[in-house]
Amino acid sequence: MICIEEIEAQRQIIQREIYLLKTQEQRNILGQFSTPTILANDILRNALKLMPTGEKIRFLDPAIGTGAFFSALNNNVCSSTCIESATGYEIDEHYGKPALALWSKSILDYQLNDFTKVPSPLNESEKFNLIICNPPYVRHHHINGQKERLHVEAIAAAHMKLSGLAGLYCYFMALSHRWMRSNGIAVWLIPSEFMDVNYGRAVKEYLLNEVSLLQIHRFDPKDAQFDDALVSSAVVWFQNKKPDLNHQVKFTYGGSIESPAHEKMFSAGTLENENKWSRFPVSNEREVLITPRLSDFFSVKRGIATGDNKYFILTKSDIESKGLPISQFKPILPSPRHLSGIEVESDDLGYPEIDPQLFVLDCKLAISEVKQLYPELYAYLQIGIRTGVANRYLCKSRKLWYAQENRAESHFYCTYMGRSNKNGKKSFRFILNHSQAIVANSLSKAGSGGGYRQRFRNGSNIL
Numbered sequence: 001m002i003c004i005e006e007i008e009a010q011r012q013i014i015q016r017e018i019y020l021l022k023t024q025e026q027r028n029i030l031g032q033f034s035t036p037t038i039l040a041n042d043i044l045r046n047a048l049k050l051m052p053t054g055e056k057i058r059f060l061d062p063a064i065g066t067g068a069f070f071s072a073l074n075n076n077v078c079s080s081t082c083i084e085s086a087t088g089y090e091i092d093e094h095y096g097k098p099a100l101a102l103w104s105k106s107i108l109d110y111q112l113n114d115f116t117k118v119p120s121p122l123n124e125s126e127k128f129n130l131i132i133c134n135p136p137y138v139r140h141h142h143i144n145g146q147k148e149r150l151h152v153e154a155i156a157a158a159h160m161k162l163s164g165l166a167g168l169y170c171y172f173m174a175l176s177h178r179w180m181r182s183n184g185i186a187v188w189l190i191p192s193e194f195m196d197v198n199y200g201r202a203v204k205e206y207l208l209n210e211v212s213l214l215q216i217h218r219f220d221p222k223d224a225q226f227d228d229a230l231v232s233s234a235v236v237w238f239q240n241k242k243p244d245l246n247h248q249v250k251f252t253y254g255g256s257i258e259s260p261a262h263e264k265m266f267s268a269g270t271l272e273n274e275n276k277w278s279r280f281p282v283s284n285e286r287e288v289l290i291t292p293r294l295s296d297f298f299s300v301k302r303g304i305a306t307g308d309n310k311y312f313i314l315t316k317s318d319i320e321s322k323g324l325p326i327s328q329f330k331p332i333l334p335s336p337r338h339l340s341g342i343e344v345e346s347d348d349l350g351y352p353e354i355d356p357q358l359f360v361l362d363c364k365l366a367i368s369e370v371k372q373l374y375p376e377l378y379a380y381l382q383i384g385i386r387t388g389v390a391n392r393y394l395c396k397s398r399k400l401w402y403a404q405e406n407r408a409e410s411h412f413y414c415t416y417m418g419r420s421n422k423n424g425k426k427s428f429r430f431i432l433n434h435s436q437a438i439v440a441n442s443l444s445k446a447g448s449g450g451g452y453r454q455r456f457r458n459g460s461n462i463l
């Protein structure tokens with residue numbers, strides 16, 4: 001028989017000691033951020049309410065650390081009669097070794113292993129009916145070498161098609177799907193940004209289509225009971241069964257999980273139609289407008305991100321003096337600071353009538369072709385390789401490091417990062433462009449949209 005109060009006290013000491021041994025940077029790389037005891041207990045109690053009564057618990061924490069959730073489980077149920085089995089995975093032996101010793105007399109099967117590489121159980125009887133996880137908050141650029149493998153596995157496990165910008169926590173949720181018993185409960189403490197950002201769409205589709213999403217709770221940032229990393233978190237509870245036709249989801253906000261300041265049910269249909277879930281439950285579902293919106297006439301895009309403007313953007317005389325082929329360049333406007341007025345005229349070649357005229361390297365030829373056709377450009381690319389430009393994050397992520405993303409020129413540009421004027425108001429300047437110049441990402445461009453015509457032709461979105 002273990003005494004959970006004593007173990008929890010020791011666990012907190014171990015947790016503090018490990019924190020002191022590691023730098024913030026080291027913790028960020030493995031997404032190490034422990035769940036405060038009070039919160040772990042709140043999350044767990046809510047999960048227990050959702051479990052069918054009398055069912056023995058098979059507990060899994062795929063990123064267990066020192067075991068905050070397993071401790072909370074023992075604190076809230078009688079371990080000898082209610083827990084059938086408990087398993088936790090941890091990649092880092094700094095946590096693993098002391099945690100293994102701490103829980104050695106308990107039922108917990110503590111595995112020092114990379115959860116994303118462990119094969120999931122094949123039989124239903126080996127799966128888990130209670131998965132609770134505060135997964136590693138590791139940003140996408142720290143998982144670069146693993147993305148392809150994780151991407152394929154997330155689709156296979158949960159039909160979750162994650163974009164390259166998704167953090168490791170999304171893959172943890174997807175991969176855990178195969179570890180869940182049918183009708184089992186899962187709880188995830190994750191960054192709430194998934195509710196609004198583009199890469200979160202695949203997570204939301206999973207929550208709406210593959211499982212029955214039960215509740216999402218968010219903390220009020222003004223509520224100081226948890227530190228910074230937590231106020232931007234959301235707790236997500238769901239059950240491993242396909243949703244009913246009229247499925248409703250509880251959204252709670254502020255206060256505590258047990259007694260939230262705001263609470264409201266929303267239908268899965270409402271969630272399906274809303275891109276930004278963070279508006280719930282404080283705001284209601286959006287009214288569907290029948291009046292046209294700006295996006296019905298324009299699509300708005302930021303300008304291109306070159307990865308290194310100094311290297312890629314050259315003046316006409318630079319290009320000429322280096323003997324580079326102008327055909328491999330596109331005219332580009334200078335940054336808003338160097339662009340006065342609100343209209344850009346064009347010369348006969350379509351270049352902007354601005355002094356100096358600027359051009360961005362945008363070559364779509366393979367390096368072997370460049371070598372053969374344009375030796376001077378080939379030599380310039382070699383300089384880019386030697387000086388590390390080719391190795392920069394953005395350049396590296398392109399198919400050809402020296403080819404820019406495809407952006408046609410537009411008649412309308414907006415200086416959306418303009419400086420404040422004397423009255424402290426942001427100066428958004430719209431520029432009418434007659435030339436063929438594109439822009440870098442300090443400006444955004446507007447093209448013609450088709451949404452309005454589409455919506456009204458279909459008539460489907462009017463009501």
Ligand SMILES: C[S@@+](CC[C@H](N)C(=O)[O-])C[C@H]1O[C@@H](n2cnc3c(N)ncnc32)[C@H](O)[C@@H]1O
Binds near residue numbers: 034095114133134135
């Ligand atoms: C956000 S912490 C949560 C720790 C603990 N569950 C808690 O709530 O306090 C995430 C944990 O996952 C571990 N981790 C990171 N990558 C992992 C992986 N691939 N497999 C298993 N554990 C991993 C980290 O070392 C860290 O201990």
